[in-house]
Amino acid sequence: MLREQIYSHRLAPGQRLDEAMLAEQLGISRTPLREAIKVLGAEGLVELRPRKGCFVTELTERDLEEIFPIMAVLEGRVACEVAGKRTPQQLKTLDALHEKLERRAAAGDVDGYYETNYVFHDTMQVCAGNRWLQTVIGDLRKHLKLSRHHSLRLEGRLDASLSEHRALMQALHAQDAEAAERIMRDHLLAQLTALRELSNEAARSAHVE
Amino acid sequence: MLREQIYSHRLAPGQRLDEAMLAEQLGISRTPLREAIKVLGAEGLVELRPRKGCFVTELTERDLEEIFPIMAVLEGRVACEVAGKRTPQQLKTLDALHEKLERRAAAGDVDGYYETNYVFHDTMQVCAGNRWLQTVIGDLRKHLKLSRHHSLRLEGRLDASLSEHRALMQALHAQDAEAAERIMRDHLLAQLTALRELSNEAARSAHVE
DNA sequence: CTCCGTTATGGTGTATACAAAATACGCCGC
DNA sequence: GCGGCGTATTTTGTATACACCATAACGGAG
Incomplete structure (x- = not known):
C-alpha cells in the first residue's frame, strides 16, 4: 500500500x-x-x-544522470545475452511484443506504449536468464519510478524509441550480440538525453514566466 | 549485529x-x-x-555464476570512468594502495591482500564519482560476502591478481579508458574462473573420499 | 499396524502501552 | 524587543501481551 x-x-x-x-x-x-x-x-x-x-526519497537530476548509464550497461548486457542464446520460441514472444509496440505507436497511445515497452524490457531480462541481473535492474527501475518524468513525452521521442526497438529486433534475429548490446545501451542513453531536453524545456518556460 | x-x-x-x-x-x-x-x-x-x-540466504554456485559477470560489467564501467577523469591526486592515492598490495603480496599476507584489495576497489568506485554505481556494486558485494569462498586461495591466483592490478594501474596512468574497462572486467571474470576451479578441486577431493 | 483426524504446542504477526528524545512554544531576563 | 533557557508536547523507539496459524504429536479407528 x-x-x-x-x-x-x-x-x-x-x-x-x-x-x-x-x-x-x-x-x-x-x-x-x-x-x-x-x-x-x-x-x-x-x-x-x-x-x-x-x-x-527525492530523485534529483544528478541521480538520473547516474542511474541511466548504469541501466544502459546492464540492459546492454541483457541484450547481449539474449542475442547470443535466444530460442526461436523466445524470439517469437519478443516479436509479438514488438508488434504490439508498433500498433500502440501507430495509434498514438503513449501510455499503452510505455506499458508494453516495460513488458518488453522485462521479457528480455527473463530471456537473458540471469536472475541477479533482473534483480539489479529491477532495483534501479524502482527508483526511476519515483520520478514522474517520462522521456516519451518529448516531441519525436516515441518515434525514435520505436526505431531503436526495430534495430534491436533486427540484431536479435541476426544473433548479433555486439550490435544488440550497443543498440540497447544507446537506447537507454537516448532516454536520458530526452529527459535532459525535457528538463531544459521546463527551465526555459519557467524563465519566460 | x-x-x-x-x-x-x-x-x-x-x-x-x-x-x-x-x-x-x-x-x-x-x-x-x-x-x-x-x-x-x-x-x-x-x-x-x-x-x-x-x-x-544460501548462495548457490549458480548465484556466483550470475553475479560475477554483472560485477565485471559494473566494475568495468568504474574503471572506464576513473581512467577518463582521474585527478593526479586520485592517481596518487590509488598508486599508494597498489603499492600496499604489492607489499602484502610479497609478504605472503593473503588476508591483508584481500583487505587492501577491497579498499582499492572501493576507492576506485569513489573516484568514479557515481554514487549509484557504488550502491549497486555494494549491494552485490553484500551477497558475495555470504560465500566464504575466496578466489585468492587458489594456487597462483594471488600472483595473477597482482599482475592484473599492475596492468590496470598502467591503463589508469595512460588514461586508456577502454583498456582499463577491459582489464577490470577480465579481472573479475578471472576471479569467477578461480572459484570454479576451487569448486572443482573440492568436488574431486570429495570424490576420492 | 497404518492412516487420518484432532488437539496441543510453539512461533509468527499484530496491537497496545510505555520510555526516551527532539522540537516547538512560552516565559523570563537582559 | 530580542535571545536564551526551560518545559511541554509530539513523535520516535522499545517492550510486553495477545491472537492466529502452522506443524507436529498423539490417539483412535479401520
Whole structure:
C-alpha cells in the first residue's frame, strides 16, 4: 500500500511520514507499518533519519544522470545475452511484443506504449536468464519510478524509441550480440538525453514566466 | 549485529532465525529485532517466508555464476570512468594502495591482500564519482560476502591478481579508458574462473573420499 | 499396524502501552 | 524587543501481551 502511494505521488517526494497518522489511515497499528517502512528504507524508496522520522526519497537530476548509464550497461548486457542464446520460441514472444509496440505507436497511445515497452524490457531480462541481473535492474527501475518524468513525452521521442526497438529486433534475429548490446545501451542513453531536453524545456518556460 | 553474525557464519546459510531466542541472546525485545530482520530481508541477506520464519540466504554456485559477470560489467564501467577523469591526486592515492598490495603480496599476507584489495576497489568506485554505481556494486558485494569462498586461495591466483592490478594501474596512468574497462572486467571474470576451479578441486577431493 | 483426524504446542504477526528524545512554544531576563 | 533557557508536547523507539496459524504429536479407528 505504501509503495503504491509513493509511486502514485499521493505521498510526495520529500514528505515526512507520520507513523500514527498513516497507521490510522491504513487501518493497522504502528508495528506492522514500521516494519513496512523499514523495508522501504532498505530499498531506498524512503530515507530513515534516526529520531527524525521517515521521508519519501527525492530523485534529483544528478541521480538520473547516474542511474541511466548504469541501466544502459546492464540492459546492454541483457541484450547481449539474449542475442547470443535466444530460442526461436523466445524470439517469437519478443516479436509479438514488438508488434504490439508498433500498433500502440501507430495509434498514438503513449501510455499503452510505455506499458508494453516495460513488458518488453522485462521479457528480455527473463530471456537473458540471469536472475541477479533482473534483480539489479529491477532495483534501479524502482527508483526511476519515483520520478514522474517520462522521456516519451518529448516531441519525436516515441518515434525514435520505436526505431531503436526495430534495430534491436533486427540484431536479435541476426544473433548479433555486439550490435544488440550497443543498440540497447544507446537506447537507454537516448532516454536520458530526452529527459535532459525535457528538463531544459521546463527551465526555459519557467524563465519566460 | 545480525549482519556481523551472518557474515561471520555464526548464523549459517539456510539456518532459521528464532526470533524469541535471538532477541534474548542480543538483549533486546522482538520488536526491534523484527525490524532489523525485515531490513535484512529487503537487502536479500535473509529470506522471509510468511508464517514460516526467516532463513539465512544460501548462495548457490549458480548465484556466483550470475553475479560475477554483472560485477565485471559494473566494475568495468568504474574503471572506464576513473581512467577518463582521474585527478593526479586520485592517481596518487590509488598508486599508494597498489603499492600496499604489492607489499602484502610479497609478504605472503593473503588476508591483508584481500583487505587492501577491497579498499582499492572501493576507492576506485569513489573516484568514479557515481554514487549509484557504488550502491549497486555494494549491494552485490553484500551477497558475495555470504560465500566464504575466496578466489585468492587458489594456487597462483594471488600472483595473477597482482599482475592484473599492475596492468590496470598502467591503463589508469595512460588514461586508456577502454583498456582499463577491459582489464577490470577480465579481472573479475578471472576471479569467477578461480572459484570454479576451487569448486572443482573440492568436488574431486570429495570424490576420492 | 497404518492412516487420518484432532488437539496441543510453539512461533509468527499484530496491537497496545510505555520510555526516551527532539522540537516547538512560552516565559523570563537582559 | 530580542535571545536564551526551560518545559511541554509530539513523535520516535522499545517492550510486553495477545491472537492466529502452522506443524507436529498423539490417539483412535479401520
